[in-house]
Amino acid sequence: MKNEKAKDIGLGIKGPKESCTDSKCAWHGELSVRGRLFKGKVKSAKSSKTVIVEWGYNKFVPKYQRYERRKSNVTAHNPPCMKAREGDSVIIAESRPLSKTKTFIVVNVERGKE
Ligand SMILES: [Zn+2]
Numbered sequence: 001m002k003n004e005k006a007k008d009i010g011l012g013i014k015g016p017k018e019s020c021t022d023s024k025c026a027w028h029g030e031l032s033v034r035g036r037l038f039k040g041k042v043k044s045a046k047s048s049k050t051v052i053v054e055w056g057y058n059k060f061v062p063k064y065q066r067y068e069r070r071k072s073n074v075t076a077h078n079p080p081c082m083k084a085r086e087g088d089s090v091i092i093a094e095s096r097p098l099s100k101t102k103t104f105i106v107v108n109v110e111r112g113k114e
Contacts, residue, residue, distance in 0.1 A: 006081075009033055013091065013108050018081040022049075024098055025079035026105045033105065035094035042088045043073065051078040051106060053092055076104035084109045 006015030006027035015027045023029040040053035053074045058067035076092045078084045084106050091108040098105070 009093075009107065011037060011093065011107065016081045018083075020079055020081035022079040022081070024049075024077055024105070025081060026093060026095070026107045027081065028079070031095055031098075031105065033093040033095050033107065037091065037093045037107075039089060039091050040074065042084050042086050042090055045078065045084060045086050049078050049080070050102065051076050051084050051090070053090060053104070053106075074104055075101045076106050077102050078106050082106045082109050085111075 006019070009026055009032070011033065020028050024031055026033050038055060040055040042051045043054045044052040053076050055072050055074050057070055059070045061068050074092065076090070077098050084090050089110040090106045092104040093107045094103060095105050097103050
């Protein structure tokens with residue numbers, strides 16, 4: 001494997017220690033990230049190079065003047081250098097559509113030990 005340095009993707013996030021040759025990698029590929037960035041938890045990592053990320057967010061409900069917890073599932077590309085697994089907290093960034101359902105890429109993984 002080539003020892004390419006991870007490029008700066010301009011989000012204030014540190015790149016991974018490992019390198020990869022995935023062209024759909026935000027750090028090592030030609031892919032550029034733009035748009036939204038958010039944290040989520042990996043719900044499923046069963047398919048190769050794809051993770052399903054659960055995205056919890058608060059939605060304001062005007063009727064009750066309160067926030068309501070909502071969840072949605074997002075599929076994201078999981079490049080080989082990220083190795084996101086089920087239960088990991090990940091930061092995913094928006095990109096161009098990568099496949100029929102994927103428009104996000106995993107850019108950072110925080111391994112959960114709980
Ligand atoms: Zn990579």
